[in-house]
Amino acid sequence: MTSDKSFYEFISNGVPGPEQKVDADNAILPARKLAFSRFKELGLPTIKTEEWRYTNIQRYLKDAFTLAQEEQGTVTAEQLKAASIPHLDSYRAVLVNGRLQADLSVLPSGGKITVSKLSDAAGNPQLQAWFDKHPHLQSQPFAALNAALFADGLFIEAGTNATLDKPLHIIHVYTASTNAFIQPRHLVVLHKSATLEVIESAVGINDNAITFVNAVTEVVLEENAELWHYNIQNTVKNSRHIHNTSATQKADSRYHHFNFTLPSAELTRNNLSVALTGSNTETNLHGLYLATGTQHVDNHTFVDHLVPNCNSNELYKGVLLDDANGVFTGRIHVNVDAQKTNAFQQNNNLLMSEKANINSQPQLEIFADDVKCSHGFTVGRFSDEALFYLRSRGIGAEAAKSLLVNAFAFDITDQVHIPALQDFLAEKIRQYVAGAINN
Amino acid sequence: MLTIKNLHAEVDGKQILKGINLEIRKGEMHAIMGPNGSGKSSLSSVLAGRENYTVTQGEVIFEGKNLLDMSPEDRAREGLFMAFQYPVEIPGVSNLHFLKTALNEIRTYHGLPAMESKEFLKLTKEKQQLVDFNANLMNRSLNEGFSGGEKKRNEVFQLAMLDPKLAILDETDSGLDIDALRIVAAGVNKLRSADKAFMVITHYQRLLEYIVPDFVHVLYNGQIVKTGTKELALELEEKGYDWLKEEVHQKESV
Numbered sequence: 001m002t003s004d005k006s007f008y009e010f011i012s013n014g015v016p017g018p019e020q021k022v023d024a025d026n027a028i029l030p031a032r033k034l035a036f037s038r039f040k041e042l043g044l045p046t047i048k049t050e051e052w053r054y055t056n057i058q059r060y061l062k063d064a065f066t067l068a069q070e071e072q073g074t075v076t077a078e079q080l081k082a083a084s085i086p087h088l089d090s091y092r093a094v095l096v097n098g099r100l101q102a103d104l105s106v107l108p109s110g111g112k113i114t115v116s117k118l119s120d121a122a123g124n125p126q127l128q129a130w131f132d133k134h135p136h137l138q139s140q141p142f143a144a145l146n147a148a149l150f151a152d153g154l155f156i157e158a159g160t161n162a163t164l165d166k167p168l169h170i171i172h173v174y175t176a177s178t179n180a181f182i183q184p185r186h187l188v189v190l191h192k193s194a195t196l197e198v199i200e201s202a203v204g205i206n207d208n209a210i211t212f213v214n215a216v217t218e219v220v221l222e223e224n225a226e227l228w229h230y231n232i233q234n235t236v237k238n239s240r241h242i243h244n245t246s247a248t249q250k251a252d253s254r255y256h257h258f259n260f261t262l263p264s265a266e267l268t269r270n271n272l273s274v275a276l277t278g279s280n281t282e283t284n285l286h287g288l289y290l291a292t293g294t295q296h297v298d299n300h301t302f303v304d305h306l307v308p309n310c311n312s313n314e315l316y317k318g319v320l321l322d323d324a325n326g327v328f329t330g331r332i333h334v335n336v337d338a339q340k341t342n343a344f345q346q347n348n349n350l351l352m353s354e355k356a357n358i359n360s361q362p363q364l365e366i367f368a369d370d371v372k373c374s375h376g377f378t379v380g381r382f383s384d385e386a387l388f389y390l391r392s393r394g395i396g397a398e399a400a401k402s403l404l405v406n407a408f409a410f411d412i413t414d415q416v417h418i419p420a421l422q423d424f425l426a427e428k429i430r431q432y433v434a435g436a437i438n439n
Numbered sequence: 440m441l442t443i444k445n446l447h448a449e450v451d452g453k454q455i456l457k458g459i460n461l462e463i464r465k466g467e468m469h470a471i472m473g474p475n476g477s478g479k480s481s482l483s484s485v486l487a488g489r490e491n492y493t494v495t496q497g498e499v500i501f502e503g504k505n506l507l508d509m510s511p512e513d514r515a516r517e518g519l520f521m522a523f524q525y526p527v528e529i530p531g532v533s534n535l536h537f538l539k540t541a542l543n544e545i546r547t548y549h550g551l552p553a554m555e556s557k558e559f560l561k562l563t564k565e566k567q568q569l570v571d572f573n574a575n576l577m578n579r580s581l582n583e584g585f586s587g588g589e590k591k592r593n594e595v596f597q598l599a600m601l602d603p604k605l606a607i608l609d610e611t612d613s614g615l616d617i618d619a620l621r622i623v624a625a626g627v628n629k630l631r632s633a634d635k636a637f638m639v640i641t642h643y644q645r646l647l648e649y650i651v652p653d654f655v656h657v658l659y660n661g662q663i664v665k666t667g668t669k670e671l672a673l674e675l676e677e678k679g680y681d682w683l684k685e686e687v688h689q690k691e692s693v
């Protein structure tokens with residue numbers, strides 16, 4: 001399915017529904033149909049849509065795209081190496097254009113943790129129970145579009161008390177040689193007291209064509225489950241990303257989400273939302289965005305305190321260069337009976353050029369009275385004095401800036417519990433600063 | 440080692456240095472004194488390469504090279520060090536990591552390999568003792584939350600680690616109690632050698648009891664108005680600066 005001109009027009013009016021998809025996953029066809037009619041109802045956002053005020057999505061959809069359904073693509077060992085994280089000891093799930101490639105992957109086996117294609121799990125009761133059910137996804141047109149027409153993705157299930165001896169690294173590789181609109185979809189279910197570390201990273205191989213990724217990840221944490229979820233976005237310039245990640249947390253569960261947006265995708269829009277449906281939960285949302293050129297990075301987060309005694313803590317930090325544009329919207333909802341809620345939110349930005357820009361806003365909706373909530377927002381510029389101090393000790397301008405950016409990002413990177421990932425991020429920051437200076 | 444000729448510099452369009460002439464040779468200890476606001480910190484800033492100062496006239500030759508043409512980092516790599524009057528706090532950059540980076544960048548500049556961790560730690564230990572620098576501060580963020588005295592000691596500790604040819608100490612003594620002053624001065628004295636030189640900026644002659652200078656210069660209104668030996672410092676301590684200011688004004692009106 002290809003739009004000959006504006007894809008925006010095509011998916012608004014011309015795109016056929018999911019009826020024709022009657023293959024292995026027809027168990028979820030009814031859900032796809034529902035999602036499709038929801039998408040039709042919601043329509044695509046414009047800049048008049050409140051949640052899309054600062055991100056003109058029409059601009060990024062005006063090109064022609066192929067709605068990639070069956071694209072296979074091949075990846076060489078070398079390309080895969082470029083996508084890996086040095087010294088990271090992990091399992092590995094490689095997805096090429098959203099499809100799991102078993103021959104390139106090293107998956108856990110024999111234990112209580114399964115990693116499979118979502119399409120192979122269509123009949124699984126977990127999928128029946130959770131697919132496209134998250135309340136926060138219901139109002140998101142891109143999530144609805146994804147549910148209706150996604151090609152494939154991962155289904156990860158960890159049984160009661162299950163743990164893995166090392167993290168699972170999900171590597172997304174995008175290979176399209178003509179403009180492609182790719183829709184991966186994942187469901188992660190951790191049963192009671194299961195724990196898991198998941199790292200997602202993405203690479204684009206072809207910078208001649210535009211890759212538009214519209215991804216959805218649904219996360220379910222049953223009682224006392226714990227998930228460390230790292231998402232690293234560092235694909236090529238010619239790529240555009242909309243990611244909806246929605247988690248449901250039951251009692252005593254812990255969700256640690258990290259989002260790293262690194263150069264240089266031209267558009268990144270993350271909708272991260274967490275519904276707290278059981279008490280005594282812990283939610284840590286950490287974000288770091290480094291943007292250069294004309295990159296546009298938009299993080300919308302939503303923490304929904306539905307029940308008493310839950311703790312959420314959110315820290316997003318951004319470093320913006322050149323003409324880069326940042327958007328942060330942090331919504332916290334505290335339900336009328338969600339007493340004893342602790343909800344903290346902080347967004348700090350470092351602008352390294354006159355033309356870089358950030359729009360940041362908290363949205364606090366607090367209906368309970370016995371709660372502790374706070375939010376804060378700062379924008380700073382680079383300290384010339386600190387830079388001079390470092391340079392006066394023989395540290396070159398580039399290394400000095402890199403030290404300072406690392407220092408700014410430290411609160412976030414310090415929370416990363418995987419040393420190889422910490423090193424990887426430090427190196428990315430170094431490259432980012434070097435790129436910025438050599439520009 | 441260092442030759443300053445007719446140095447004029449301004450900041451924010453304001454003329455601060457108005458024709459400085461100074462010659463510092465290997466092995467020498469020069470003290471610079473003078474009232475507040477006379478341009479002492481400005482002189483050290485210009486030498487270290489602080490970018491908001493503009494040199495409008497004159498030249499500075501350091502070890503045969505034009506110092507003013509170099510970036511701040513290259514000046515440091517060539518062997519110039521300035522201990523800041525107000526050391527900067529840098530949250531998130533550990534003291535140790537900072538020093539290691541600095542040391543290795545200087546080594547790279549001179550074509551030397553990075554220092555082995557073991558050797559680096561040994562050196563660190565040795566130099567910490569020299570200025571009695573609290574080892575617990577090493578893993579903390581650079582100067583963050585340090586007391587005034589700790590910051591000043593850290594400056595001298597860095598000086599000891601980086602081992603420059605010419606060290607400029609900008610009021611390193613202010614903020615130190617008498618015991619700390621003695622320790623720091625003893626440290627500096629240990630670093631003195633025939634092929635190194637020091638420029639020590641101070642308000643008080645008490646530092647010069649411990650660090651005995653070869654020359655004392657008085658900076659006033661952007662110029663060196665008097666040069667003498669350590670006795671000049673004593674004289675200033677006794678009589679203050681007013682008599683010198685008057686002398687200058689009389690000369691100007693002649």
Ligand SMILES: Nc1ncnc2c1ncn2[C@@H]1O[C@H](COP(=O)(O)OP(=O)(O)O)[C@@H](O)[C@H]1O
Binds near residue numbers: 491
């Ligand atoms: N950034 C600046 N802008 C304007 N004037 C400055 C600036 N920095 C220093 N000065 C002025 O330069 C003069 C010399 O200052 P300084 O070098 O700090 O003197 P000292 O160290 O001898 O006390 C003072 O009059 C001071 O106000």
Ligand SMILES: [Mg+2]
Binds near residue numbers: 479480481524
């Ligand atoms: Mg001063």
